[in-house]
Amino acid sequence: xxxxxxxxxxxxxxxxxxxxxxxxxxxxxxxxxxxxxxxxxxxxxxxxxxxxxxxxxxxxxxxxxxxxxxxxxxxxxxxxxxxxxxxxxxxxxxx
Numbered sequence: 001x002x003x004x005x006x007x008x009x010x011x012x013x014x015x016x017x018x019x020x021x022x023x024x025x026x027x028x029x030x031x032x033x034x035x036x037x038x039x040x041x042x043x044x045x046x047x048x049x050x051x052x053x054x055x056x057x058x059x060x061x062x063x064x065x066x067x068x069x070x071x072x073x074x075x076x077x078x079x080x081x082x083x084x085x086x087x088x089x090x091x092x093x094x095x
Contacts, residue, residue: 001040002065004048007092009076010034019052019075019087031075043067050075050087058087 008019008031019031024046028039031050043065050058056077063071072092 002043002067002069002071004039004041004065005036005070005072005092006031006039007036007072007074008033009074011077017053017056019050019056022049022051023047041065041071043069048073048089050089052087056087058089061089 004023006021010033020027021029021031021037023039023041029037031037045062045064047060047062049060058075061073065071073089074092075087075089077087
């Protein structure tokens, strides 16, 4: 199985908002500010996105996981104020 790692940036503005993670349109978990979680996922093509609060949503990210892949991503917000902000998923560099 492949491994999915997602890190949520610790942010003051959105730190209290629940952030739910969806893989293939199914909720797989929740991340608090500054938290990192890991999931075992099946190999194959997947679509991932995050939702927070009532209106925050990230872009959808599609990836193809091979049997022993480690897919590492980070989520952070950008924008100006709650109503004009978005969540963004980026590749996480593993050292």
